[in-house]
Amino acid sequence: MIFNVAQLLKSPVGTSLVSEIQEEEIQLDEDLKVIGPLTGHVRMRHINQGLLVDGWVDLVLELTCTRCLKEFQQPLHVTFEERFYPTVDVVTGVPVQADDVEDAFPIDEHHLVDLTEAVRQQVLLDIPMVTLCQEDCAGLCAQCGKDLNLGPCSCEPEVDTRFNVLKTLLVNDDGQRLK
Known part of the structure; x- marks a missing residue:
C-alpha cells in the first residue's frame, strides 16, 4: 500500500x-x-x-x-x-x-x-473486544472443557460450599425439606 x-x-x-x-x-x-x-x-x-x-x-x-x-x-x-x-x-x-x-x-x-x-x-x-464465532456461542464447560456448542456435558453443577449452611434453613423440625 x-x-x-x-x-x-x-x-x-x-x-x-x-x-x-x-x-x-x-x-x-x-x-x-x-x-x-x-x-x-x-x-x-x-x-x-x-x-x-x-x-x-x-x-x-x-x-x-x-x-x-x-x-x-x-x-x-x-x-x-x-x-x-x-x-x-x-x-x-x-x-x-x-x-x-x-x-x-x-x-x-x-x-x-x-x-x-x-x-x-x-x-x-x-476488532471487537469480545470476538465470537457466532452470536449465541455456548462456550466451554468450566469443569471438563467440553465444547457446549456440540451439546451439554455430563458434569454436575458446581456448588459453592460456603452456602451449605443456607440449606439448613430449608429443612423443618421433622427433618423434611420445605417447598
Whole structure:
C-alpha cells in the first residue's frame, strides 16, 4: 500500500488523487492473520500541512472465539482518515521541519506514502473486544472443557460450599425439606 505522491505534492492545495487498493498478501501485525486479499479505495488530498488521506478497506481476519476458543474468519470493513506530512521539500529536497505532526504520519524522503501502518491501527481499533464465532456461542464447560456448542456435558453443577449452611434453613423440625 505504497503510493508515490511527488506529483500530488507539487500540485496546488486542494488537488486530489484517487486510487484502488489491491493487496494479495499482506501482513498487518504479527497477531493479525489476514485471510485472502485486502481490497479498498483511497483518496489523497493535498492540504497546506501535507496530505489528508481517507478511504476504506475490506479484509477477512482469522480470529479466535473468546468463548469456545475455535478459530473463525471475520470479515471487516474498515474506514480510515489520516494526515501525512512531508519530511523533505518536494521541489528543493531540503529537509522540512513540520509543525503539529503529533497525530500525523511521515511521507518519506522519496515522497512515498505507506498506508500500511494507518490501516493496521484502524483494523486493531475495529476488532471487537469480545470476538465470537457466532452470536449465541455456548462456550466451554468450566469443569471438563467440553465444547457446549456440540451439546451439554455430563458434569454436575458446581456448588459453592460456603452456602451449605443456607440449606439448613430449608429443612423443618421433622427433618423434611420445605417447598
